[in-house]
Structures are given as structure tokens and as C-alpha cells.
Amino acid sequence: MTEAHGLQGSESAPEGAHHLTEMKILLLGNKASGKSASIRTILGSKEPDVKTAQCVKIQGESAGVEVTVVEAPGWWRNYTVKDGPNLNAEEIVLSASLCSPGPHVVLLVIRLDTHFTKTCREALKERQGLFLSESIWSHSMVLFTFGDCLRDTTLEKHIESEGEALQWLVKKCGNRFHVFNNKNRNDSRQVQELLGKIEDMVKINSGGTFEVDSQLLQDFEIRRRRDEMKAMERLIRVQKQKQDTACRTGDQPQPELRIVLVGHRHSGKSSAGNTILGSEEFELRRTSKCVMKEAKVAGRQVTVVEAPGWWNNYCLNDSSKLTKQELLRSASLCPPGPHVLLLVLRVDGSFTKENTNPVKEHLELFGLRVWDYTMVLFTYGDWLGETSIEQHIESEGEALQWLVEKCGNRYHLLNNYNRGDSDQVTELLEQIEGIVAENDPQYYEVSSEILEEVQKGQRTVEENANLSMLKVMKNRTVLKWLKGKVQLFNIHLFFCSLGLFVKICHKCIVLK
Ligand SMILES: Nc1nc2c(ncn2[C@@H]2O[C@H](COP(=O)(O)OP(=O)(O)OP(=O)(O)O)[C@@H](O)[C@H]2O)c(=O)[nH]1
Ligand SMILES: [Mg+2]
Incomplete structure (x- = not known):
């Protein structure tokens, strides 16, 4: 049984003697x-x-x-x-x-x-x-x-x-x-x-x-109602957008969809990849290199590439060369190019003005056209409960609204803890198909300059890796050689000492 303690210095009311009703x-x-x-x-x-x-x-x-x-x-x-x-x-x-x-x-x-x-x-x-x-x-x-x-x-x-x-x-x-x-x-x-x-x-x-304070409550309630109204307007706008694209595309799904997942570290990229592909394809551990997986999903051949994440709030200059290099490489891993870049963001954290530049700078590495092919993918849907994603966007403030608008008001919410809900994936794929229908060309073409830069970067990385390997091997040989020398020296020292010892013993015997 648990002992209940507390209220030092005063007796609590005896059992069953409560006065408050x-x-x-x-x-x-x-x-x-x-x-x-x-x-x-x-x-x-x-x-x-x-x-x-x-x-x-x-x-x-x-x-x-x-x-x-x-x-x-x-x-x-x-x-x-x-x-x-x-x-x-x-x-x-x-x-x-x-x-x-x-x-x-x-x-x-x-x-x-x-x-x-x-x-x-x-x-x-x-x-x-x-x-x-x-x-x-x-x-x-x-x-x-x-x-x-x-x-x-x-x-x-x-x-x-x-x-x-x-x-x-x-x-x-x-x-x-x-x-x-x-x-x-x-x-x-x-x-x-x-x-x-x-x-x-x-x-x-x-x-x-x-x-x-009643004024405080009133202010919060007014703010809440205002955000609810704006959320409703956003939802209507999104539904209209979806209807318009559905009219243009019909109900035919794309036979093939290529997706790149980008975002800051721990934003839920691998988990989202697994939810989309319907199985544990991506390991939930940090990788410094891009990972590509594919599967058949709801009648489409879906390829998902996860790019390594940047640290939240890291500007482009703070990110490592390798991260930038891999980010760019991600788009070239699903040739001829991704239909969409999903910018993964968690709804259980804030998105403020300080977060905008890191996102903008990392995305624009791909070129300014990238925004036409980008959509915000919110994760941690389970933390929102009954609240709609639109309400989250409105209450979060200008920074997040700016980001969503920059992506043409395209966003989707995933709950990666509810893999059984296949509707959330089908809806996402349909929305991506809407983007495909709107864009010309239909996929994000990696420009030749970017490709060149990626290849150049890769060559530098490989050359550096080879150089480091050579250095390590050289150091190992020198070490081996030194070890041999030390051993020889030790043997030499041993025999010298032995000689000295024998000489001393001999002298002692003679003296006796
Ligand atoms: N509750 C909840 N947890 C989630 C959700 N999505 C991801 N997580 C958890 O968030 C953590 C990070 O998820 P990952 O998918 O590894 O994130 P990531 O962006 O791939 O991380 P890095 O590759 O290391 O940058 C893991 O513990 C996941 O289980 C979600 O929708 N709901
Ligand atoms: Mg990951």
C-alpha cells in the first residue's frame, strides 16, 4: 500500500469527514x-x-x-x-x-x-x-x-x-x-x-x-474564435483547390510517384516514409546519407527518398557540407526528378519567425522553383487530438502561415502512430497527384548545374575519403615499423643487460 504524505505541520481532515460538497x-x-x-x-x-x-x-x-x-x-x-x-x-x-x-x-x-x-x-x-x-x-x-x-x-x-x-x-x-x-x-x-x-x-x-482574470479568459476566447473562423476559411479554400484539380485530372491515379522527404532532424521523416510505404522500410535512426525505398501503394509505384535532416534553427551556413551535398543528391536519386518534396514539420512544437530562414535557405538550395513542388507534411497528428490542422496553422501565427502559403496552401497531416489508417496515405497521394497535374514539367527537374555540383561534391568527398584512407594506412605502416624497431631495441637492451649482469657476476666470483 502507498503511504500518503504531505501538508506538513497540519492535520488533514479525517476519513469521511469532508465538509465541501x-x-x-x-x-x-x-x-x-x-x-x-x-x-x-x-x-x-x-x-x-x-x-x-x-x-x-x-x-x-x-x-x-x-x-x-x-x-x-x-x-x-x-x-x-x-x-x-x-x-x-x-x-x-x-x-x-x-x-x-x-x-x-x-x-x-x-x-x-x-x-x-x-x-x-x-x-x-x-x-x-x-x-x-x-x-x-x-x-x-x-x-x-x-x-x-x-x-x-x-x-x-x-x-x-x-x-x-x-x-x-x-x-x-x-x-x-x-x-x-x-x-x-x-x-x-x-x-x-x-x-x-x-x-x-x-x-x-x-x-x-x-x-x-476574466479579461484574460475573454481575450483567449476571442483569439480562439478568430482562429477557428480563419481555419474554416482555409479549409474551404483547400477543398476548393482539391475539387478544381480533381476536375482537371479525373480519378486516374498516377502509375508512379516519386517523393523526397526533407526537414529538420527528428521531424518524423523516416516514420512518415514508413507510413507512406506501409511497412518499416526506413530505420528510425539518424543517417548522414540519403536513403531510398520503394513499394507499391494503393495501386501506385511509390519511391521515397529521405534526405538527412538539418538541425532545427541551423541556417544553411551552420549545416555541414555533407548535409547540403546529400540534400541536393536526394532529388537526383529518383530520376528524372521528384514529383514532390515533402517538408516534414512536427505539430507538437512551435514554428516561429526564427524557424523560417533555416527552412527557406535549406529548401532553396534546390533553386527557387522548388516551392512549386513543395508541400508541408505535418507529423505527430496524434498530439492534435480533436483540433484540426487548420486551427494549428492559424493559431501558430504568421511564420507558419507564411510557410504554408509559400507552398501554395498545400499541406497534409499524418499520424505516424496510426499505420492502420490507410486513408491518410491515400489522401496524401491524391494531393500529390494534384501537384503533378498543376506543374509543368510534372516533376522537379534537377538542373544541370545542381547535378554538376552534386557530382563535383561527390568527387571531392570520395577524394577526401581516399586521401584520409591513404593517410591512415601510411600512419599504420609507420607505426608498425616503429613497433618493430622498439621490439629490436628491447631485445638489444635485454642482451646488453644480460651481458652486463654476467660480467658483474664473473667479477664477483673472481674477487671472492
Ligand atoms: N507520437 C508520435 N511520434 C512520432 C510520430 N512520427 C514520428 N514520431 C517519433 O519521432 C521520433 C523521430 O522520428 P524519425 O522518423 O526517426 O524522425 P527523422 O526526421 O527521420 O529523424 P532523423 O532522420 O534522425 O533526422 C521517433 O521516436 C518517432 O517514433 C507521430 O506521428 N506521432
Ligand atoms: Mg530518419
Whole structure:
């Protein structure tokens, strides 16, 4: 059984003696911190795990108390607000409006089994800061999850051993904390004790809830509605574009499609390649060279080339010669040229002004015409949940809108974790066929200058590799020769010493 601790210096209400008849709880925490599991523990429900992209409100009864629990979507544990998409920050603030007039408690959910670093603290502090009120801290409590990992130590000792970042947080929450073992849902005492601690806190706060500034909420709601409208307009525009091209092309699929995947590192290029081809063709590990795979997909012969990614935010000058060389080579690997370049971008991160130049510079290596053949391929569709990709584009702001427009308003969303959804691939292929129909020539022709540059670069790389190989071999021969010499010298030294030794012995015998 998990021991429940917390609220140092004050007794929590005894079991079953709750005075509040209604309790509003808001859960905040990074992704996979155990928010949904904790809600199931509180309400004794058994719903399966789903990733929460939007805030979720669940009502139920727990220990005789009417409980409203709201879960705000999480963030990557090391991501500051700026690193995450705007939608995530918006949802966090709007989550408070789901428990009007405000939550009695904000539970900051933290896993016990992973180190709580300073970066984690900053990320959490920034989310609390979104509500623009210091008073949120007097309504906050740390809820540790993974209580089963505590084993034979106490929570107090864990906090002590974790270091300054966690201690700061616990102190900021007025030393209020509690632990859940979400694997042991039958242990109702852990829930009883949590509700007791919340009641005690509410008493200290004179029964009040944490009320978010209504103007702030209103501003967010207005912004949300504006983005929803713009998202709808974009969607209508895209549908019209698709209808127009369908009219021109008919329903005939292209017999062959050639695709190049480009984007920054870890953007999901290999995973997207696998989703498109319908099997694990690409290894999910970094390669410094292009990889080409092909398969029959929905009646078409599809070739996919993955170009090595550049570091996010690296301008062209920062990228290595090899990366640039391979980027250019990717287009020549599917002769006579790719029908489309899919620029892979993740929807679980932000896309700001700082990201535009790196993307532009790397793409324009192919020449300015490249934009006619480029389409944005968003990955991590699972993180969007119910939110449409159009809403993500609108809420993310001008930089992403600029990029999408630069690609002629062509974009598609993939969830690489849902390989069973073949519709997402067929839709993508149809959209690529639309691009083929619009473009003349139908594929991106690699210009002779670029080809020449690629060949020249390749020759230089090969020459350099040969030179390095020769150098290594030469060094090895010299080393071998030196080793031989050292051995000879050692043998010589051995016999000299032996001679000396025999001479000394001889002298000693003579003297005796
Ligand atoms: N949840 C989720 N994870 C994804 C998705 N797509 C990719 N990933 C994960 O993101 C990580 C990076 O994916 P990769 O496909 O290797 O990315 P990449 O762009 O090929 O990476 P490099 O080749 O190293 O630049 C892997 O852990 C994938 O499992 C997605 O749609 N949803
Ligand atoms: Mg890859």
C-alpha cells in the first residue's frame, strides 16, 4: 500500500469527514506525467489511456464529494512555453474556464521516477505564469505519481534528495504535496487523504477558488474564435483547390510517384516514409546519407527518398557540407526528378519567425522553383487530438502561415502512430497527384548545374575519403615499423643487460 504524505505541520481532515460538497480540481503537468491516470484514481473510473491534446472535463463522485476534474493538455517536460505550439498554451489557460468560477486546487502532477530538473521547473513555472496571477500558488499542490517507485524511502526523503528544483516547487506550493500509486486504484485511502488535504487548503484560502482574470479568459476566447473562423476559411479554400484539380485530372491515379522527404532532424521523416510505404522500410535512426525505398501503394509505384535532416534553427551556413551535398543528391536519386518534396514539420512544437530562414535557405538550395513542388507534411497528428490542422496553422501565427502559403496552401497531416489508417496515405497521394497535374514539367527537374555540383561534391568527398584512407594506412605502416624497431631495441637492451649482469657476476666470483 502507498503511504500518503504531505501538508506538513497540519492535520488533514479525517476519513469521511469532508465538509465541501463540491470540489473543483485542475490538473497541470508535462506529457505522460500521470494526469489522466490520477483522474481515474480520484473518480474510480476505468477509461483507457488517451493522449490529451485538449482540456478534458470529467465529473463524478468521490468519497461523498461531487468532484469536477479538468485535465489541461501536457507539454514536453523540457519545453518552455515558446518551444511548444501556441495551441497548447491557449488550451492550458482555457482549461480554467471549464471549472468556473475557478478550481479549488491546481494539482501539479510530477512523476517520482524521473529527475525533476531546473528546466522542468522553469517549464512548469512558465505554465503557471500563463494565468498571470501569483495567487495561483496559494491554490497549488504537488501531486506525485508513480508512488510504487518510492519503495522503502519516504516522500520527504525523496524531495530532500531530488535537489533544489523540486524543493523550490514544494515550498512555492506552501509545502503541500501528496503521492498517488495509480497502479493501486483499490487503495481508496490515498484519494480520501488527498481530498482531506485539499479541504484543509481551501479552509486556509477562506473557501475561495482560484479565479482567473476574466479579461484574460475573454481575450483567449476571442483569439480562439478568430482562429477557428480563419481555419474554416482555409479549409474551404483547400477543398476548393482539391475539387478544381480533381476536375482537371479525373480519378486516374498516377502509375508512379516519386517523393523526397526533407526537414529538420527528428521531424518524423523516416516514420512518415514508413507510413507512406506501409511497412518499416526506413530505420528510425539518424543517417548522414540519403536513403531510398520503394513499394507499391494503393495501386501506385511509390519511391521515397529521405534526405538527412538539418538541425532545427541551423541556417544553411551552420549545416555541414555533407548535409547540403546529400540534400541536393536526394532529388537526383529518383530520376528524372521528384514529383514532390515533402517538408516534414512536427505539430507538437512551435514554428516561429526564427524557424523560417533555416527552412527557406535549406529548401532553396534546390533553386527557387522548388516551392512549386513543395508541400508541408505535418507529423505527430496524434498530439492534435480533436483540433484540426487548420486551427494549428492559424493559431501558430504568421511564420507558419507564411510557410504554408509559400507552398501554395498545400499541406497534409499524418499520424505516424496510426499505420492502420490507410486513408491518410491515400489522401496524401491524391494531393500529390494534384501537384503533378498543376506543374509543368510534372516533376522537379534537377538542373544541370545542381547535378554538376552534386557530382563535383561527390568527387571531392570520395577524394577526401581516399586521401584520409591513404593517410591512415601510411600512419599504420609507420607505426608498425616503429613497433618493430622498439621490439629490436628491447631485445638489444635485454642482451646488453644480460651481458652486463654476467660480467658483474664473473667479477664477483673472481674477487671472492
Ligand atoms: N507520437 C508520435 N511520434 C512520432 C510520430 N512520427 C514520428 N514520431 C517519433 O519521432 C521520433 C523521430 O522520428 P524519425 O522518423 O526517426 O524522425 P527523422 O526526421 O527521420 O529523424 P532523423 O532522420 O534522425 O533526422 C521517433 O521516436 C518517432 O517514433 C507521430 O506521428 N506521432
Ligand atoms: Mg530518419
